[in-house]
Amino acid sequence: MALSDEIAERLLTSIIDGHYPPGTLLPVEDELAQEYSASRLTLREAVKVLRSQNIVRIHRGRGTYVNAPDQWTALEPMIRAEARRPGGTVSEKLIEARELIEAGSARLAAVRRTEDDLTELAELLEEMKETAGAGDTDAFVDADIAFHQVIMRASGNAFVPLLFQPFGRLLVDGRRETSAVPQIRENAIAHHQKVLDALRAGDPEQARQAMEGHMAQTADDLRTHVLKSDG
Template sequence: MPRESLVSVVANGLLSRMVSGDLPAGTLLPSELVIGEEYEVSRLTAREAIKQLAAMNVVRTERGRGSFVNEVDRWTSIEAVARAATASGGARAMSLQVLEMRRMIEVGAAELAGPRVTDEDVAALRAHLDAMRAAHLSSDVDSFVEHDLAFHDVLLHASGNLLVPVMFDPVRRLLAQTRLETSEVPEIQAHALVHHENVLVAAEARDAEACRAAMAGHMQQTLDDLHTYVLKD
């Protein structure tokens, strides 16, 4: 296994212990030697794993004292925060907050993309939507999710703002992990197809306001479906 992978394995293992409460905020992490022995890796690998966690503000290193677990509200990794919130019983709130973040980024990105989409972008949107339809008919959830995410990626890049896809990337990784659950519901797939078609029509017209409205409608339908089929309240 490559050394980078070992570093991630150790970092994720330590993060899991923090999320579970085994290593709560304020706790001094075990020494590099102890971590190395526990995960059967070198001290150097253990040190790099701690650095990886420190880069996300999950831990802080104090000279001469060691590394301590930070409060979750100081963490700067969306994935890490989501894991902590879910583990503490906040899965419902996290699902809603992820959708709120999507709405903030994607509705604005769609508006920017409207007048900027190229013929190639439109063709890509159409191809992904056709693939989603085929996956819906064949009950291929994996393919449906793959092309759903790819459809949105086209618009994010078509926005012309280089920062937008970068900002959205950690959200996309969260979606890739959770979308399979929601997309297993045929009704949710059917609603998504309608709203993706609306977005495509607006993009073909190069209409910024129509793109914004279509994406906002998609986000609202996603919220409604989340309540109806997943959270079931």
Template sequence: MARKSLVVEVADELLDRIVAGEFAPGSLVPGELELSARYDVSRMTVREAVKTLTAQNILRVERGRGTYVNPVNRWSSLHAVLRATNEGTDGATSAVQLIELRRMLETGACGLAAERISDEDLAALDAFVGTMRSTHDEGDLERFVEADLAFHDVILHASENAFVAVLLEPLSRVLAQHRSETSAVPEIQEHAIEMHEAIAKALRSRDPETARAAMDAHMQQTLDDLRTYVLKG
């Protein structure tokens, strides 16, 4: 059991260094001797730690050449990808990719929700838009973000597809952080309120295509605002 915890500790520290950019994608990581000396563990422990990261496609071992870091889009560990997204050095790429993922999932979910959403859920959407409007006027960023996230959560669950909400749930912390960063811009808040009103209206029509189009327009506006106000280009 103690040996297992050492393996996990070394694997986590290696991942920390990768996420921090010390070992960029495509770069060679130190060999077993250097790593065992750095972490004061046996070569066997290092070997098992590397195997752990290799199994998650974070590292790849090339015989006769060494061990290299894979690009994040090849990683198979959601936990590791979330760390790279939340703590990594390439925040711009991560922010854009997060919107791309939301666009794929939430546009379809909105189309499903149009045919399945209840009157109670529609009333909840209106209430959250109202909260977004009032907190925008009051300058209450935290409550604005909470209402924004809650609005989308209602739609995901109204789709009645269990997989959609489960797929996005692990991203909740990252989504909240990104929303706080972007929603700090007043113009972005104004656009968000307008788009959320349009989505609620589209869902009220019970037409899947109209609902999908409204959500897709929101995702495009979010991407445009990110590039204009946050990434500056």
């Protein structure tokens, strides 16, 4: 990693950690260069990286200011910033994003899936049932995520699976957060069965509705069993 990129990453971490909240004027160039033991040119390049993602903005003659995360144009930094917010808003927003993408994926998969896809989905659903009964949350989450990945792949659109890659760890943590509750695991299994039945029937509208129902149940489970207990 280039030194300028490393400094940009360290600056971003300071911003996400709240050291430089939205609207804050960053220290002057000389001060930051001294803090990070870098030349002014290297520091300038680091700030340029953040500016390209709209994490900061430059006002001529006034300095460099931090923008709010909802103005940032890079997904990974925004996810990191959202993950630091309290109150479960990240999990709820993630479910909303999943619904937008996965309902459409299920609709496409209903007419494009193969028999091999259906077989794999059935096997993963059985694995979810077995691991739920054994109380193995990690294995349940692995099977759950794999089930959805098969559907996205079966959509026949190579861009769809890539849309979730930036969420990475956040997606896994969100599933683990809800799947740790036995009742939520039972609800998930029932809705996965409905999705699989719709895909077997080759009915795009039924598949879309089944996935939307699954997402709605997931959001309700989060509010009822996880966020409520946290409060």
